[in-house]
Amino acid sequence: MKTLKPSSRWAIALSALLMVSAYFVPLWQILMWAPQYPEGLEMKIWINTLTGNVKIISALNHYIGMKHIEVSMFPEFSYMIYIVGLIIGVGLLTALANKKILLWIYVFLILGAGVGALVDFYLWGYDYGHNLDPTAPIVVPGMSYQPPLIGTKQLLNFTAFSGPDVGGWIFMVAGVLAVGTLAVEFFLSRKKIAVSATLH
Amino acid sequence: MKTTIDRITIALLATLMAVAFYQCKPKGPAEVTIGDAAAQVYVAPGKYDEFYNIVSGGFNGQIGVYGIPSGRLFRIIPVFSLSPESGYGFSEETKPMLNTSKGEVPWDDLHHIALSTTKGEHDGRWIFANGNNTPRVARVSFKSFRTEEILEIPNSGGNHSSPFITENTEYLVAGTRFSVPMGNKDVPINSYKENFKGSISFVKVDPQTGHMSIAFQLRTPGFNFDLSRAGKGPSHGWFFFSCYNTEQAYTLLEVNASQKDKDFIMAVNWKKAEEYLAQGKGRIEKVKYAHNIYSEKTHSATSTMETEVTVLDIEQLPDMVYFIPCPKSPHGCDVDPTGEYIVGSGKLAAMMPVFSFSKIQNAIAKKEFEGDFNGVPVIKYESALHGEVKKPGLGPLHTEFDEKGNAYTSFFVSSEIVKWNVKTLEILDRVPTYYSIGHLSVPGGPTSKPHGKYVIAYNKITKDRYLPTGPELTQSAQLYDISGEKMKLLLDFPTTGEPHYAEAIPASMITANSTKIYKIEENENPFAAKGEAQARVERKGNQVHVYMTAIRSHLTPDNIEGVNVGDEIYFHVTNLEQDWDVPHGFAIKGATNAEILIMPGETQTLKYKPTEVGVVPFYCTDFCSALHQEMSGYLRVSAAGVKTPLKFSTGVPDDATSGAGK
Numbered sequence: 001m002k003t004l005k006p007s008s009r010w011a012i013a014l015s016a017l018l019m020v021s022a023y024f025v026p027l028w029q030i031l032m033w034a035p036q037y038p039e040g041l042e043m044k045i046w047i048n049t050l051t052g053n054v055k056i057i058s059a060l061n062h063y064i065g066m067k068h069i070e071v072s073m074f075p076e077f078s079y080m081i082y083i084v085g086l087i088i089g090v091g092l093l094t095a096l097a098n099k100k101i102l103l104w105i106y107v108f109l110i111l112g113a114g115v116g117a118l119v120d121f122y123l124w125g126y127d128y129g130h131n132l133d134p135t136a137p138i139v140v141p142g143m144s145y146q147p148p149l150i151g152t153k154q155l156l157n158f159t160a161f162s163g164p165d166v167g168g169w170i171f172m173v174a175g176v177l178a179v180g181t182l183a184v185e186f187f188l189s190r191k192k193i194a195v196s197a198t199l200h
Numbered sequence: 201m202k203t204t205i206d207r208i209t210i211a212l213l214a215t216l217m218a219v220a221f222y223q224c225k226p227k228g229p230a231e232v233t234i235g236d237a238a239a240q241v242y243v244a245p246g247k248y249d250e251f252y253n254i255v256s257g258g259f260n261g262q263i264g265v266y267g268i269p270s271g272r273l274f275r276i277i278p279v280f281s282l283s284p285e286s287g288y289g290f291s292e293e294t295k296p297m298l299n300t301s302k303g304e305v306p307w308d309d310l311h312h313i314a315l316s317t318t319k320g321e322h323d324g325r326w327i328f329a330n331g332n333n334t335p336r337v338a339r340v341s342f343k344s345f346r347t348e349e350i351l352e353i354p355n356s357g358g359n360h361s362s363p364f365i366t367e368n369t370e371y372l373v374a375g376t377r378f379s380v381p382m383g384n385k386d387v388p389i390n391s392y393k394e395n396f397k398g399s400i401s402f403v404k405v406d407p408q409t410g411h412m413s414i415a416f417q418l419r420t421p422g423f424n425f426d427l428s429r430a431g432k433g434p435s436h437g438w439f440f441f442s443c444y445n446t447e448q449a450y451t452l453l454e455v456n457a458s459q460k461d462k463d464f465i466m467a468v469n470w471k472k473a474e475e476y477l478a479q480g481k482g483r484i485e486k487v488k489y490a491h492n493i494y495s496e497k498t499h500s501a502t503s504t505m506e507t508e509v510t511v512l513d514i515e516q517l518p519d520m521v522y523f524i525p526c527p528k529s530p531h532g533c534d535v536d537p538t539g540e541y542i543v544g545s546g547k548l549a550a551m552m553p554v555f556s557f558s559k560i561q562n563a564i565a566k567k568e569f570e571g572d573f574n575g576v577p578v579i580k581y582e583s584a585l586h587g588e589v590k591k592p593g594l595g596p597l598h599t600e601f602d603e604k605g606n607a608y609t610s611f612f613v614s615s616e617i618v619k620w621n622v623k624t625l626e627i628l629d630r631v632p633t634y635y636s637i638g639h640l641s642v643p644g645g646p647t648s649k650p651h652g653k654y655v656i657a658y659n660k661i662t663k664d665r666y667l668p669t670g671p672e673l674t675q676s677a678q679l680y681d682i683s684g685e686k687m688k689l690l691l692d693f694p695t696t697g698e699p700h701y702a703e704a705i706p707a708s709m710i711t712a713n714s715t716k717i718y719k720i721e722e723n724e725n726p727f728a729a730k731g732e733a734q735a736r737v738e739r740k741g742n743q744v745h746v747y748m749t750a751i752r753s754h755l756t757p758d759n760i761e762g763v764n765v766g767d768e769i770y771f772h773v774t775n776l777e778q779d780w781d782v783p784h785g786f787a788i789k790g791a792t793n794a795e796i797l798i799m800p801g802e803t804q805t806l807k808y809k810p811t812e813v814g815v816v817p818f819y820c821t822d823f824c825s826a827l828h829q830e831m832s833g834y835l836r837v838s839a840a841g842v843k844t845p846l847k848f849s850t851g852v853p854d855d856a857t858s859g860a861g862k
Contacts, residue, residue, distance in 0.1 A: 035633075036636045135458075138458075140550050157614045
């Protein structure tokens, strides 16, 4: 069974521990500005809840027929804590058990979670932006209100921005650490093979 | 070693990405550079503003008078609201002004201003205003800046579409905001379609006195009337009303009255209505409404209860009323200075239609109708349309005009003023407002001869524009220079109440006529004391009338004895001054109403009912002279039934303790 370099084990342990922050800081943020809201409105997405001006945003969105945003509508908030917990567990196990196969699993999980979260977020955004109440007071023909996945977008009088929050950035650092470690391990083993090949 | 460098590189890259990413975040609205704005709005001490800005006070029921371009507040005119400051609505003389068929209604919601016009141009005579809540219209004098007349509007559920006026102030209109069952009927609310009706009053204005009377009412299908404008020039003789809730919803209007793609602009040929009226086609309906008039001669108001209106039913009388489809709950319905173009502002629509009066006439002549609504023809949209302003902004509300063929439309949702050309419909410029503009005003903007120069925004949201004052903030008005091609923000100025519509008029048309004093010899108040010799106290049963005079710096009489607990004491105070800006005030300790302010030559009465034994001071409240603090007196109140002799004097020492003067 292939083992890991000590520095790799430390890096993976750090990566896994960094993700513990996901329970204490918001992961994603949606910010909105309008002429009447120069101070901006924000919605913070946490691992298990939403915070910020959710009620105000919902109240404004009802004019264009968007659904009222409630934490209870998102089943993700009930199981994301376990998924992240699992990833942290696998990371720590990787560092402790010192097995390369676990590193592969860890990287796969962390990338899978990241991509999965973005896809999920996109689908929710699509649903919110397109499934509008046809009896809404304001119906602008051809207009949909899907928030940007990442970056900024003009939605009627609002400029909306979507991007990672502190937790999201830490998550990314954890991911970069994991992928980087895997890359280093991968190149190192290839070099070893090359060295052994020349020796033979 | 190399791996460490790799990792540092990756970490750095990640950080750079993060920084670069955050750079993409938009910033809030930038501060507007205003160049030489300060010089443009500076009115040097002692100098006058160029325009009067007559601004509705919304829920304060008053009118604010401001100077433009300085934005300085000069005066608040109480109209539909009590003013304990001046005694308006508290003094015996002004109490009848707020009388209605429901008794005294001491407050209203004053939304719109109309300045009188002759041949479509400002004539500087009267200010008209509407009471939105308990339907009323008021007339304020441009000489005295006082409310001279209030007329209650019967058969109305709320007087919003008012008090817009015809070219020569022949009529002002009062269109009901809410349709209601006529004649106080007890019917289920869900019988709206069957029982609820709209009502538009055409109020005749006497060209000499300005006195108002309801000439006729139009009975319409039940929906909501929002705003209106009279035709002018070629369209004189017509009136245009925006209608919403043609869905005829009676609950959750925010959704249920927003379903149809098009509501209506109602075009009324009022000359035709006059013909029907002359032919006796109207029906008399029994109603009850108060008509209150203030006389400058008697310095007193009277309230008369009227009992009849003549009704013309638009569903039965042909060739008088037409509907024009207008997108999505139209709010503003504004006629340009030439009288040819009518701008409909569908407040939920993504474009703005501009209708052509000549095309409307053509469509009527050729019967280009798409159908009818309860028998009233609906003109084909395309047949009435001059064109659409494409993608103007979000939430169009109101349009004013300048003298160069441009229109200025307020956009609530996108919080901006958009300038566009009325003929070409081309958008020329847009400026942000802070925040969420409602009405706007160009001096002379609704007339056939706009004075131009400025546009003033009356915003609905203030937020961070001024020093915060708790949850209730001042209101935010903004002045823009429109003399050039681009609009330029010059000034923010706070306003009182919540301004809705406002008009601005050149000061030169007003100042020369402004009343300075009332001539004492012309004072016909029956309780006037036109000289200290006439000052006296008279008892009539339990009523005590004090005929008091005020002149710098004493009140006559200032010692009054012989009144009892339970008496009704009337202080009729006449200001004997005949000099400009020397008002006196009168207040007495424990009065449960207010004070009164009395202008030179005027008489006002404060009623006072003593409730306990003692000696009660009274004094002048308006700082009138160096010896203002000395301008005071005493009222001795004896217990009920005690026969203290009636006695009154000024300047006659009668020292009971020393015996001097006995």
